[in-house]
Amino acid sequence: MAGRAQIPTKSSALIAMIADEDTITGFLLAGVGNVDLRRKTNYLIVDSKTTVKQIEDAFKEFTTKEDIAIILISQYVANMIRFLVDSYNKPVPAILEIPSKDHPYDPAHDSVLSRVKYLFSAESVASGRR
């Protein structure tokens, strides 16, 4: 099992977010937000002024950070950097595509769910529930 990535066991880790303002506000209200000593946040608010480059950088930063276990990313944001999300294949941190308020959720775009569907196609459990 040398080739497989090691799964770190940590007592506490953060949840990072890349999403629109409303979603972020909600999750911050729940208390997932974190600001470290260098005033770096564990979330990125995506609005009309945010460039794809910024999203890419944030995604790369969150995926390489040690203390982040889960990354929540709005699906329409994930679609902007689809190639990055699809090429990402490490178990930790886990990438989770979440629906956002303004954009309807499309299961077909989800990188993991499409794989699930593909594996399930013979049993057609997922296909009937679109």
Added chain:
Amino acid sequence: MSGQSQRLNVVPTVTMLGVMKARLVGATRGHALLKKKSDALTVQFRQILKKIVSTKESMGEVMKTSSFALTEAKYVAGENIKHVVLENVQNASLKVRSRQENVAGVKLPKFEYFNEGETKNDLTGLARGGQQVQLCRAAYVKAIEVLVELASLQTSFLTLDEAIKTTNRRVNALENVVKPRLENTINYIKGELDELEREDFFRLKKIQGYKKREIERQMAAAKEFSEEQFAEKVSLQKGISIKSAHNFLAAATEKDEDIIF
């Protein structure tokens, strides 16, 4: 096929045959065990697949509820609540803990969230809409709960997928490469040993025949000798030298066949 002609490069001896047989037994057992592991992982995998699908759906529902709760909170507490919230971020109070779960030797990560310290947003919306804000908070905590569960499922899914692939590759390698090769080697050694045995057998037969012929010859010689001795004894009694009688007989037979005593 490549599997048919392949065999290990060994010296065909009985010891090697024993070693090869032991290795074949080991390979067979390993194959059976790996197959079992693969089956166990697949069972787990299917369960996770089903859970992922159902959780993804409930996630949509929960996210909708929480979004609605936020809208309510905004309506009651005013649009500027988000600025208050965004300003108030300091340290995460809701964190994730990860631990490992062992399924047939594959370590699967499991996440669980926990609250650490008090929430700083307790006073948010104190002026108005505090109730709605707290409800919204609860809704989002619920959303986090579902999302964390989904995250651990998804991570398990990816890890298991990888593990199943590896295991299946090993199973196939054992079944299609290692075992045929060992069997070929065993057959080769057996054939070679049989060949040796036949050679040995043939040699033994050959020697046996040679010995038999030798014994026969000796027997014949001994018989001849004893006959000669007997004849000599008889002739001595009769007063005739055996040599002369012999000669005479030999000479007689050579010269005239019709002479009868």
